[in-house]
Each structure stands twice: as structure tokens, then as C-alpha cells.
Amino acid sequence: MLNVVLFGPPGAGKGTQSEILREKYSLVHISTGDVFRMHIKGATELGTLAKSFMDRGELVPDEVTIGMLRAEVEKHHGAAGFIFDGFPRTSAQAAALDELLHSMNTSISGMVALEVNQEELIERLLNRAKTSGRADDADENIIRNRIAVYEKETSPVADYYKSHNKYFGVIGVGDIEKITQRLCDIIDRLK
Numbered sequence: 724m725l726n727v728v729l730f731g732p733p734g735a736g737k738g739t740q741s742e743i744l745r746e747k748y749s750l751v752h753i754s755t756g757d758v759f760r761m762h763i764k765g766a767t768e769l770g771t772l773a774k775s776f777m778d779r780g781e782l783v784p785d786e787v788t789i790g791m792l793r794a795e796v797e798k799h800h801g802a803a804g805f806i807f808d809g810f811p812r813t814s815a816q817a818a819a820l821d822e823l824l825h826s827m828n829t830s831i832s833g834m835v836a837l838e839v840n841q842e843e844l845i846e847r848l849l850n851r852a853k854t855s856g857r858a859d860d861a862d863e864n865i866i867r868n869r870i871a872v873y874e875k876e877t878s879p880v881a882d883y884y885k886s887h888n889k890y891f892g893v894i895g896v897g898d899i900e901k902i903t904q905r906l907c908d909i910i911d912r913l914k
């Protein structure tokens with residue numbers, strides 16, 4: 724299996740690139756943010772809980788997120804592989820993902836990380852707010868909190884993969900196609 728973590732701060736382009744990579748490599752794309760938004764739309768109990776954190780730019784608690792991710796992975800028996808977008812976001816989530824994949828006799832092939840500077844991220848998210856309808860994109864204070872949470876709680880996850888020689892950073896600024904090419908150059912070597 725080819726199992727890729729697509730990593731990067733909010734607004735780095737993970738969703739856009741995940742969709743392109745999903746198609747190219749026939750992977751199942753799991754975006755935990757998208758799954759939470761589906762639950763919010765469906766007014767489920769999980770959706771109500773997730774919304775209270777998402778609206779503030781905080782992380783949804785690990786137990787909830789890990790349980791949901793596990794259920795999503797289990798829906799796709801026989802997949803050629805997965806692209807994880809927006810997960811893992813904490814060290815506990817990274818450990819849980821390893822454990823889950825281990826139980827399926829597989830593992831993370833590598834983490835590819837989109838590197839984008841903070842001012843560009845804020846500009847992109849405020850722009851995206853015009854079409855995304857996402858409350859967490861529309862308010863600069865919430866965006867800044869999401870980036871702060873990323874730096875404090877999520878960026879250490881990269882060190883976890885670095886220590887296993889599974890971290891590959893790419894410059895996430897420029898033409899979408901050029902960024903895709905940089906990602907593919909790495910993923911082709913992970914196959």
C-alpha cells in the first residue's frame with residue numbers, strides 16, 4: 724500500500740493537492756476537516772461537538788478525532804492506499820495512526836509537507852473565505868489562532884516522521900502544477 728500523510732499549515736494547499744494525488748495514484752483521500760464538516764451539515768452529535776472547537780480554531784479532542792479516523796479507514800477495505808489530509812495533527816494521533824496501520828499490516832510510506840510562509844497563508848485563507856463559506860476562514864483572529872495551534876501542537880508531528888526518516892518538505896508556493904510535480908517526485912520514490 725502507498726500511505727501518504729500530506730502535511731502543512733492551514734491554507735498550505737493540502738486539500739487541493741490531495742485531490743490531484745488521489746486521482747493520480749488511485750488513493751482514498753481522507754480529510755478529517757471534511758469529515759467533520761459533513762457531520763456538521765448532517766447535524767450529528769459528533770458534528771455539534773466538533774463545531775464548538777472548529778469555530779474557535781482549536782483542535783477537536785484526540786479521542787474523538789482518532790475514533791472517527793479509524794472508522795473512515797475501516798470503510799475502505801482493499802484500498803490501494805490512503806492520503807491523509809489534516810491528520811495526524813498531534814503526536815497522539817500520529818501514534819494512533821501507526822498502530823492502526825500496523826494492525827492492517829501496513830505503515831506510513833512518508834509524510835510530504837507543504838511549506839508556506841505565514842503572511843501568504845493568511846492572505847490565501849481570507850481569499851478562500853469568499854467561496855468556502857467557512858466561518859474559520861473569514862476571521863483573521865481565528866486564522867491566526869489556527870496557525871498558532873499548528874505551530875504549537877501540530878508541527879512537532881513532523882519531528883516524529885523526521886526521526887523515522889519519513890519526512891519530505893516541498894516549497895508550497897507557486898503554480899499548483901509545479902507544486903504537484905514536486906510532491907510527485909517524492910511520492911514516486913516512496914512507491
Ligand code: AMP
Nearest residue numbers: 755756776777781782783788809810812
Ligand atoms: P481543516 O479542514 O483541516 O483546515 O480543519 C478544520 C478544523 O477541523 C480544524 O481547525 C480543527 O478544528 C478540526 N480538525 C480537522 N482535523 C483535525 C485533527 N486531525 N485533529 C483535531 N482537529 C481537527
